[in-house]
Amino acid sequence: MNKAITDGILLMPPAFANGLDVWSSGDGTPGSDTYNGAANATFVPADQDFGGCLEVFKTEATQRLRFMGETPILPGCYLRVSARVKAVSGNLPSLRVAGWAGGAGGAHVTGLTDTGPATALSTYGEVIEISAIVGTGLRGGVDMPWGMTPLYGHFGLDLTGPTGGVVRIDDIRIEDVTSVYLRDMLGQVDVRDYGARGDGVTDDTAAFIAADDAADGRHVFIPAGSFFLADSVTLENPAVFEGTLTMPTDKIFVMRKSFDLPSYIAAFGDEETAFRKAFQALLNNADHDSLDLGGRKVTLTGPIDMQAAVPNKTSFATRRVIRNGQLDASGGAAWDTATMTSLASYTATDPKKLTDVANIANIPVGALVEGAGVGREIYVRARNIGAGELTLSAPLYGAPASQTYTFRDFRYMLDFSGFSSLSKFELCDVELQCNGNCSALRLPTSGSIFSLRGCVISRPMDRGITSIGTGCQGMLVDNCQFLSDEDSLDVEDRVSIGLNASSNDVKLRNCRSTRFMHFAVLGGANNMISGNHCFQGDSVAGGIRHAGIVLTSSYVSTTITANYIDNCHVEWTNEHDATPDFTSGMSFAGLTVSDNIFLSGDVAPWTSHIVIKPYGTGQYLNGVMIMGNKFRSINGSINRADRVDDSIAPLDATRHKHVAFHSNSYHQVSNQVANPARMIHSEPSASQTWTVDLSADLPFAGRARGVDSVTAQGQIRTASDAGHYAAPHVILEQAPAGAGVDLQWGSAVKGVVAILARMDG
Structure with a gap:
């Protein structure tokens, strides 16, 4: 590049032969003194080395020579200012290229390097070239880097050192040397x-x-x-x-x-x-x-x-994606969980608040809350330090009016909890390698449609994905892997959880989870859980099993379909209900569990695949469908696939309605329940009252609340083997515990009947 050629820019000053009226003895600005007619300068027309040249007698400590024309300073353009000089007589001075930087409106741009390196003359008659490079950038070899502020310069020479010497100066040259700085790649x-x-x-x-x-x-x-x-x-x-x-x-x-x-x-x-x-x-x-x-x-x-x-x-609500890479947590104290305790008050009338919280400033948003009456996966959603209040992600079910709570602030590789709202954010094909040092993701306080696709959450210390509020609304988790750091631990010693959600509409699909305490704890409704494989087993013979999928709301409106639930179970509770005793509403309602593979091995016989755990009195099943599942146990049998954990409260079996529990298959399961349950009852001796025990046939400790049919399997006969053709009537909810029925005949008879009984109304 050469601006003189490409853009026709005039760089070269006129020769001294054209007159000295454009050559200043000052800074070169308009109005400064010139060498035209000066007593200490003259034009020499025929020097043997230079031809025409300027002869200057040095009378000042710094004798200046400046071209009064405005030489442009252009971005990316580098200029070489040079002149040949020689000492003629008297004291020998030093010479250097010098300039005056002009900016907008003719203002002087100060603070710049405005001189080049000085060269001392040492011999009379010896021709020396003085030069320097000026330009906008600090490049190698640039003596006067001026940056972008100057628009032009007045260039020439300074004569420094002792006065009294005579120096001749050939015509000053200003050339574009930008090509020196061009790289091989011109683009x-x-x-x-x-x-x-x-x-x-x-x-x-x-x-x-x-x-x-x-x-x-x-x-x-x-x-x-x-x-x-x-x-x-x-x-x-x-x-x-x-x-x-x-x-x-x-x-x-x-x-x-x-x-x-x-x-x-x-x-x-x-x-x-x-x-x-x-x-x-x-x-x-x-x-x-x-x-x-x-x-x-x-x-x-x-x-x-x-x-x-x-x-x-x-806050942010436009779709954004992080994709295609790996995040790896190295060890160090930065990942250490912070644990705090604090006294606080609670009332069920304001179920998501802790008040009068001591040392509240030390309790961070996003911390896990632990204490009496605190359900699983409840977090600090917000805090009001002035009011001494903490807002929680879910209600407590039976907390005392005042107690000391424990708060655990896990450390997360990617922590979004500082966003008040974040929607439509995605992670795609990203592996988060926690390496047992930390947790993986903490979601924003609120927002919707947080999505993970094709991701791997590997070895989280405490949690894979944590929702501390409603940032999980509509969360999509597809084709992901959750790999535990607790593989080597027995089930009872595990504490980590794959993910939790406290809001509605979660889609959890085609994922794989290994050996956490729980795969998923879901507190909202309208969830769709399909195609997942969650495995929670260990090698302990007759060992216990934790839940793989935990639902913590009574009305869930959720489908659990076509999953492989391997050495773990589905647990359904209402532990996030501030008033768990049933007074109104739909109670335990809206769950469909269909076409899943349930497998257990080397487990205690009381292990079950679907467990309901009420946290209050009066709760019942309302609109529950469990169909088409494969229940299997290996290396030992289990008593039943279903169970009610009544350690806190039982279900009210007198109120169940709309329960479908059928078309399931059982292998190594002793009590193969259904609703309606079909049972073959044989009465070998004639009796007017036949007592039928259905406790092993009806699910969830149900009572025999209805009999759809009683069908004779062969002839009903009297004690004398005479045929009996009158039908019995049924007395419902008999012993044991209401799970039996009595068939009342007109006379004492014997035989075999098929009974189709129901535990719902």
């Missing part, structure tokens, strides 16, 4: 050419913006160095980094043509910083819906507060 614009210093201190923001403006489709090149950007910068063109950036946390760096994590790692050097800045740009960049991690593994030394990485936003 690049170097930020140094636009004033960037790369010293880690100088604000290079303006230089980056100017270089990007000039690139026009070419690459913006950031050479070796540390470039400080004090303000936000958006690059519209591709960028190539040899150096790195630093910038304040709240300033945004957007690379619209190079928007992926590898590019940000190249820009910032440090992987964690790069991830934060790339995420910040993702939420401040309308041109990209996703951040591609480029298959990179990013090592995290501590939790990433995702909202703190984007200080200008506390």
